[in-house]
Amino acid sequence: DAMVIQNPRYQVTQFGKPVTLSCSQTLNHNVMYWYQQKSSQAPKLLFHYYDKDFNNEADTPDNFQSRRPNTSFCFLDIRSPGLGDAAMYLCATSTDGYEQYFGPGTRLTVT
C-alpha cells in the first residue's frame, strides 16, 4: 500500500519547457517536503510546507515553485528547466517534522 505516491516516475522534458511533478500522500501528515538528488550526492531540500505555510530554502532557485492545494497533494513546478535540473526529485512527508517518509521519486531528464 503506497503511502507517498509520486507521478510520473520518469519525466522527460525539453530545455525551457515547464514541467510539473506531483506528490500525494495517504498518511495525513501535515508536513510535505521536496528534495532534489543528483547522482552520488545527498538529497538537497528545496522547500517544505508545514501545514499551509511555505518554507523556501535560501539557495533554491526561483525557477522552482511549489503548490499545496490540500493536505494530500503537493506539486513541484519547474518553470524553465535547464540541463542542470536533471535529477531525482523526492517528495517526503512527516508529522510535525519527525520521521520522514519518502516517495519513490521522479527521475527528470532534460533534453
Add this chain to the structure above:
Amino acid sequence: RKEVEQDPGPFNVPEGATVAFNCTYSNSASQSFFWYRQDCRKEPKLLMSVYSSGNEDGRFTAQLNRASQYISLLIRDSKLSDSATYLCVVKGGYGNKLVFGAGTILRVKS
C-alpha cells in the same frame, strides 16, 4: 565544511563480514540522528534512529558520540541484500531540518 560528512566508499566486503561506517556532523546543536538506506535509483528508507545510549536492531548497531560529534553504524554478518548506500542524517541544526550526508556505498560480494 559540510554539515554531515561520510566516507563515500565503496566498501567492498565478502558475505559474513562485519563492516562499520562513521559519520561526523558539524552542528553541536543537532538533536536527532538517523541512518537511512538507499538502494540504487530508489528512495531513501529509514534504517534506524540513533540514540545516545546506542541501539541495536538485529545485525545493525548504531552509536552516537556527542562529544566527538560522530555517529557510527555497524553491520554484522553482511548479506548480499545489504548492498546499498547508507546515508547518515542529522536533525536539529539550522532550521531543525534533516541534513543528509552524501552516503557510503556498501557492496557485499559472495
